[in-house]
Every structure is written in C-alpha cells, then in structure tokens.
Amino acid sequence: MNDQIAQKSGQTSKTTIFVLLVALAMIIIGFRNGEHRSYFQKAVMVCTQCIGLG
Amino acid sequence: MHRPGLKIRFWTQAAATIGSNAYLAGLKTGSLYTGVLKHACVPTLNCYSCPAALFSCPIGAMQVTVAGAGGLDLTALHTIGARLTAISTSFPLLVIGFLALVGGLVGRAACGWVCPFGWFQELLHRIPSRKFVGPQILKYLKYLILLVFVFILPAFWLDEFDGGEPSFCKYLCPAGTLEGGIPLAWLQPALRSQLGWLFTWKMSLLALLLVASVFFKRPFCRWGCPLGAFYGPFNRVSVYKVSFDKAGCIECGACSRKCPVSLDVPREIDNAECLRCLECRDACPKHLISINRQARAFNSLTHDHGIKP
Ligand code: SF4
Ligand code: SF4
Ligand code: SF4
Numbered sequence: 035m036n037d038q039i040a041q042k043s044g045q046t047s048k049t050t051i052f053v054l055l056v057a058l059a060m061i062i063i064g065f066r067n068g069e070h071r072s073y074f075q076k077a078v079m080v081c082t083q084c085i086g087l088g
Numbered sequence: 089m090h091r092p093g094l095k096i097r098f099w100t101q102a103a104a105t106i107g108s109n110a111y112l113a114g115l116k117t118g119s120l121y122t123g124v125l126k127h128a129c130v131p132t133l134n135c136y137s138c139p140a141a142l143f144s145c146p147i148g149a150m151q152v153t154v155a156g157a158g159g160l161d162l163t164a165l166h167t168i169g170a171r172l173t174a175i176s177t178s179f180p181l182l183v184i185g186f187l188a189l190v191g192g193l194v195g196r197a198a199c200g201w202v203c204p205f206g207w208f209q210e211l212l213h214r215i216p217s218r219k220f221v222g223p224q225i226l227k228y229l230k231y232l233i234l235l236v237f238v239f240i241l242p243a244f245w246l247d248e249f250d251g252g253e254p255s256f257c258k259y260l261c262p263a264g265t266l267e268g269g270i271p272l273a274w275l276q277p278a279l280r281s282q283l284g285w286l287f288t289w290k291m292s293l294l295a296l297l298l299v300a301s302v303f304f305k306r307p308f309c310r311w312g313c314p315l316g317a318f319y320g321p322f323n324r325v326s327v328y329k330v331s332f333d334k335a336g337c338i339e340c341g342a343c344s345r346k347c348p349v350s351l352d353v354p355r356e357i358d359n360a361e362c363l364r365c366l367e368c369r370d371a372c373p374k375h376l377i378s379i380n381r382q383a384r385a386f387n388s389l390t391h392d393h394g395i396k397p
Contacts (some may be wrong), residue, residue, distance in 0.1 A: 039228055060188065061186055062181025064181030070127040070128070078150065080120060081137040083254050084148065084258075086269045088284070
C-alpha cells in the first residue's frame with residue numbers, strides 16, 4: 035500500500051515538474067514575443083469594457 | 089480545538105488586497121497608475137481599471153491578447169485566412185504560463201489566500217442570515233465562461249469597431265464593475281453621463297452577486313469565475329496539496345462547516361474546488377488534515393503565529 039502511494043506521488047512529481055517546466059517555457063516565449071506590452075497598453079487606460087461603457 | 093495561527097489567512101488576504109491596490113493618487117483623482125508594475129499580472133482577479141490598481145488582471149490580459157487578432161469578419165471572406173492565422177498566433181502564452189506556474193506550485197491557493205474579490209465575498213458572508221449551499225451543478229458554469237467569454241468570443245467576435253473585444257470584462261465581470269466602474273463613475277463626472285444599458289446590466293449582476301454572497305459561500309468563485317476554473321485542474325498536480333487521514337474521521341462535520349466553498353470536506357477535500365485555505369485543518373478536532381511534505385515550509389508559516397483579525 036505504502037509502495038503504491040510512493041509510486042503515485044512519484045508520478046505526480048514528474049507531472050508537476052513537467053507542468054512547471056512548460057509554464058516556464060511559456061513565460062519565456064510570451065515575454066520574448068512582447069505580450070506584456072499589449073496588455074500594458076490596455077491596463078494604463080480606462081478600459082471601457084471593464085467599467086461598463088461598452 | 090482551534091489553532092489561532094491560521095488567522096494569518098485573514099491578514100494575508102487584507103495585505104494582498106491593499107498591496108495590489110495601493111495607488112492612492114488614483115483614488116483621489118480618478119486617474120490610473122501607468123507605471124512599470126502594470127506589465128505584471130497579479131495571480132488573482134483584480135481589475136486593472138481600478139484607480140488604485142498597481143498590477144494587471146490576468147483574465148483581462150488574456151482576453152486582450154486573444155482579441156488582439158482582431159476577431160473574425162465573416163462578411164469579408166478574403167480576410168478570413170489571414171484572421172485565422174492571427175488568431176492562432178495570439179495565444180496568451182505569457183499569462184497562461186504565469187498562471188500555470190502559480191497553479192503548478194500552489195494549485196488554487198491564490199484564491200484562498202490573496203484574491204481581493206474572493207475575500208470580499210467571504211466578508212459579506214459574515215453578515216448574519218440563513219445560509220445555503222446551493223446547487224453543485226452550477227460549478228461547471230465557470231468552465232463554460234472561461235472557454236466562451238475569455239477565449240472563443242474575444243477570438244472570433246467583432247465589436248462595433250470591427251475589432252476583437254474582451255467579452256468577459258464587457259458583459260460579466262463583477263470585479264470590473266466594483267473596482268473599476270463604480271469608483272471611476274464616482275471620480276470622473278464626465279464618464280457618468282456616458283453610462284448606459286451595459287453599466288445597468290453589469291451593476292445588476294454585481295448587486296445580485298453581492299446579495300447572493302450573504303446567503304451562499306463565495307458564489308462567484310464557485311460558479312462564475314474563469315480564473316477559478318483555470319486554477320481548478322492544477323490542484324491535481326501542484327506541489328502544495330492538502331491531505332486527509334480518512335480512517336480517523338468521526339464525521340463530526342466541523343471541517344465542512346468552516347469550508348469557504350461549502351465542500352463536503354471528508355469526501356471532497358483537495359478536489360478542483362478546494363482553495364487550499366486550511367480552514368478545515370484548523371477546525372478538525374482530530375487533526376486529520378495536513379499539508380504535504382513539499383509544503384512543510386508553508387506549514388511552519390501558518391501554524392503557530394497566534395495572530396487574530
Ligand atoms: S473587468 Fe474583470 S476581467 Fe476585465 S480586467 Fe477588470 S477585473 Fe479583470
Ligand atoms: S475564483 Fe474567486 S478567489 Fe479565485 S480568482 Fe476568482 S474571484 Fe478570486
Ligand atoms: S476543503 Fe479545506 S482547504 Fe479546501 S477549501 Fe475547504 S476548508 Fe479550505
């Protein structure tokens with residue numbers, strides 16, 4: 035039983051590491067693409083959709 | 089037995105709310121913060137149109153990136169190929185990567201510990217009244233909202249200016265109305281005169297949600313929030329997890345009564361709805377609930393500080 039749990043948590047750790055690595059890769063690619071600049075433009079002006087102007 | 093150390097969650101929520109909305113000049117003048125911090129998103133729903141907001145909202149940022157492709161104009165057939173290519177390359181990698189990193193590390197704990205709008209619903213629920221659990225089936229609604237209003241509509245729908253639009257912000261988001269719409273309408277009289285049916289619609293949604301929060305625990309988090317829907321699946325794989333020793337359970341119900349999202353804790357703890365808030369661990373008289381080994385450092389932070397709100 036304990037072995038089963040250990041095995042399962044081992045698998046979970048591999049999935050977790052995979053998820054974290056993919057997340058980091060996405061952050062790096064997204065940052066290099068300059069995505070932050072596009073939403074920054076929106077975030078520094080009053081967003082008419084957010085406030086309900088349309 | 090009550091572990092007072094856990095009250096640190098209240099103060100963490102308060103500090104996160106103030107820390108991410110600390111642009112006091114905006115609250116005086118109704119202008120927005122335009123500094124470098126707005127290049128970064130908070131890991132929670134916090135409107136970037138709030139005059140006090142220092143950071144960007146990840147759900148708003150996702151929609152803006154997706155809508156950047158310009159929508160799909162079905163009447164201009166010759167542009168469809170180019171528009172579809174633009175849509176396929178406007179996937180919000182940076183924001184999704186950031187949220188996946190947070191989710192991969194702590195699952196939905198950002199909802200339980202640092203979200204201003206989640207905290208606000210919790211505070212409203214403290215108002216004395218009859219309390220209800222609500223229909224469980226509604227929890228699937230938030231996944232639909234994430235898919236349709238954050239991805240599909242911003243990618244394919246054209247707004248009145250023939251561009252893509254952030255549909256969740258525009259039609260649904262109660263945080264945008266509360267943190268952006270109301271303060272800006274208050275502080276900028278010129279804006280007030282332009283408000284129309286959309287503002288009335290969003291105010292009605294917000295009012296409904298605020299009233300519902302008194303009777304139901306965190307109704308927006310459980311049923312409507314696309315960010316909660318995004319984080320939910322990460323609970324399965326995250327580094328930080330909550331575990332439960334089922335064998336010793338005496339079914340006293342103390343844990344479920346404290347759960348801020350009305351989970352049947354012995355059966356549903358750590359599922360996609362769990363906020364990893366540790367309220368159940370605090371309430372369990374048998375100490376059957378704990379956090380996993382990888383998260384021991386966090387445990388020592390939240391265990392014995394004796395801080396009360
Ligand atoms: S309206 Fe809502 S989703 Fe849009 S930026 Fe504001 S808080 Fe975020
Ligand atoms: S689910 Fe609730 S706590 Fe989580 S981001 Fe949404 S509003 Fe905030
Ligand atoms: S099951 Fe426990 S940790 Fe999860 S949300 Fe409910 S009280 Fe918080």
